[in-house]
Amino acid sequence: MPNSLTAETIVIGAGISGLTAAYRLHQAGHTVRLVEAGLHPGGLIRSHLEEGFLTEAGPNTFPNTATEILELCQQLKIRPKATDCKAAKRYLFLKGRLIALPQKPWQAITTPALSIGGKLRLLQEPFKPRTQTEDISVGAFLEKRLGREVVDNLADPFISGIYAGNVNDLSLPAVFPKLWQWEQSAGSLLKGMRQSKKKKTQSVVERQPMRLFSFTGGLETFTQELYRALPPENCLFGQSVIHIEVTETGYKLQTHQGEQFTCRHVVLAIPAHSAAALLKTLSPDASHELAQIHYNGLAVVHFGFNRADIPHPLDGFGCLIPRREKLPLLGAIWASSLFPTRAPEGQVLLSSFIGGAHHPEICGWHPPKIEHLVLDNLQRVFKTREPLQPTYSQTIIYNKAIPQYNLGHLAKMQAIENALQKHPHIHLCGNYLHGIALNECVKSGLAAAESIITPLR
Ligand SMILES: Cc1cc2nc3c(=O)[nH]c(=O)nc-3n(C[C@H](O)[C@H](O)[C@H](O)COP(=O)(O)OP(=O)(O)OC[C@H]3O[C@@H](n4cnc5c(N)ncnc54)[C@H](O)[C@@H]3O)c2cc1C
Numbered sequence: 325m326p327n328s329l330t331a332e333t334i335v336i337g338a339g340i341s342g343l344t345a346a347y348r349l350h351q352a353g354h355t356v357r358l359v360e361a362g363l364h365p366g367g368l369i370r371s372h373l374e375e376g377f378l379t380e381a382g383p384n385t386f387p388n389t390a391t392e393i394l395e396l397c398q399q400l401k402i403r404p405k406a407t408d409c410k411a412a413k414r415y416l417f418l419k420g421r422l423i424a425l426p427q428k429p430w431q432a433i434t435t436p437a438l439s440i441g442g443k444l445r446l447l448q449e450p451f452k453p454r455t456q457t458e459d460i461s462v463g464a465f466l467e468k469r470l471g472r473e474v475v476d477n478l479a480d481p482f483i484s485g486i487y488a489g490n491v492n493d494l495s496l497p498a499v500f501p502k503l504w505q506w507e508q509s510a511g512s513l514l515k516g517m518r519q520s521k522k523k524k525t526q527s528v529v530e531r532q533p534m535r536l537f538s539f540t541g542g543l544e545t546f547t548q549e550l551y552r553a554l555p556p557e558n559c560l561f562g563q564s565v566i567h568i569e570v571t572e573t574g575y576k577l578q579t580h581q582g583e584q585f586t587c588r589h590v591v592l593a594i595p596a597h598s599a600a601a602l603l604k605t606l607s608p609d610a611s612h613e614l615a616q617i618h619y620n621g622l623a624v625v626h627f628g629f630n631r632a633d634i635p636h637p638l639d640g641f642g643c644l645i646p647r648r649e650k651l652p653l654l655g656a657i658w659a660s661s662l663f664p665t666r667a668p669e670g671q672v673l674l675s676s677f678i679g680g681a682h683h684p685e686i687c688g689w690h691p692p693k694i695e696h697l698v699l700d701n702l703q704r705v706f707k708t709r710e711p712l713q714p715t716y717s718q719t720i721i722y723n724k725a726i727p728q729y730n731l732g733h734l735a736k737m738q739a740i741e742n743a744l745q746k747h748p749h750i751h752l753c754g755n756y757l758h759g760i761a762l763n764e765c766v767k768s769g770l771a772a773a774e775s776i777i778t779p780l781r
Contacts, residue, residue, distance in 0.1 A: 331357035333589040339367020342593025343550040344769030361564035365551035371542025376668035385536040390763035400549040404537035407662040413640035442473035450512040463491035481644035484654040488680030498729035596756040609743035619724035621687035628716030653701035691719040727756035
């Protein structure tokens with residue numbers, strides 16, 4: 325029989341959420357053990373240097389509003405690197421050409437992203453009635469307030485770019501809580517935005533123009549440093565937890581390799597479907613709700629090209645592609661425009677995203693077929709005369725990439741919280757709870773740790 329290892333807390337999952345929870349607990353003097361199914365820390369965060377190209381398998385950047393990440397960077401003594409200033413510009417592929425998106429709300433007046441009719445429709449926003457239901461899809465909400473064109477030309481590609489999702493499935497209050505709050509409190513987005521700007525409490529950070537950050541060695545620098553701050557002997561990789569049961573003093577966990585652990589607290593820092601499987605007997609209600617959280621698949625395709633082969637200044641973050649353009653490509657990040665050192669001299673690195681809610685079948689294809697389609701789509705976007713010849717390629721396929729905050733998401737979160745009240749020593753954190761962005765994951769990891777360090781009495 326394998327020995328049973330004991331710790332005050334076991335954190336399952338070494339993505340950014342679990343690493344943050346473990347780091348905070350260790351900092352507070354708790355004995356914490358981290359158990360990860362994969363072979364490396366970081367979860368979705370993986371930076372890879374090959375042939376002079378530095379690629380990201382998952383996330384690329386975090387903004388200057390990510391206060392908790394920036395605070396941890398200070399503690400870990402690592403310096404984030406801002407993207408090149410041209411990254412503020414974003415492009416939209418509309419009616420067969422790339423157009424720069426407005427960077428300020430007033431630029432909506434001149435943007436070719438909306439027709440004159442679409443712009444006039446924006447003026448009606450303050451007169452549209454407040455939503456009376458408890459939930460509404462992003463598409464329905466924005467269509468009512470801002471018109472169909474805003475949904476098709478702006479919201480749809482934006483949502484595809486972030487969630488690989490569908491505007492008609494995602495819940496507005498869960499995905500854009502600020503817009504919901506503005507409408508519900510002030511009766512209109514315009515009035516709500518004005519009121520929030522006037523509030524003296526607005527932090528200095530919020531008033532600064534948006535900047536994006538990563539690290540010279542990629543985002544993995546952050547998760548590696550979190551991991552390095554933990555005692556290595558307390559971190560186990562290649563061990564998937566398959567069972568949790570209640571004991572007299574807490575919980576007993578078992579991994580697929582037969583390793584056993586006992587602990588008082590368990591932090592589940594794993595995707596919702598994995599948490600659902602582990603909680604099946606402990607909390608069938610929480611497990612049922614967690615199992616209903618849908619994840620969309622996504623393929624990330626990195627291509628290196630000779631700079632001279634791309635007939636565009638690439639002076640921006642990248643481009644988004646609305647569904648109405650009928651290209652399966654969701655968008656591309658012009659990675660070497662954000663960080664010029666990420667491609668060898670004379671070359672560029674473009675990271676494309678394909679699949680998502682509208683083309684789930686693509687994630688079932690072999691990489692060469694996906695790459696062929698992405699190349700074809702990029703040729704149309706850049707209008708190249710000759711077929712594009714990449715100097716480098718790499719494809720990562722996720723069958724379950726991003727949790728979808730579909731209609732009813734907030735009620736589901738409440739139901740999970742209620743169900744787990746019977747298990748106050750089981751703590752959840754991760755990107756399916758209150759935000760998919762990296763800083764929201766960090767906040768959820770810190771909150772899980774805090775509920776162990778300072779439990780409610
Ligand atoms: C392609 C892509 C691009 C993105 N871009 C951005 C971006 O630019 N900016 C941004 O802010 N966000 C971005 N995101 C979102 C962000 O990357 C994620 O929300 C975040 O990384 C999730 O971290 P996590 O720790 O919650 O989960 P994960 O990173 O998924 O980590 C969970 C870990 O749990 C482990 N695990 C699962 N089950 C078990 C088990 N039973 N036992 C042990 N271990 C287990 C897994 O192996 C995994 O390592 C992107 C996401 C994707 C997919």
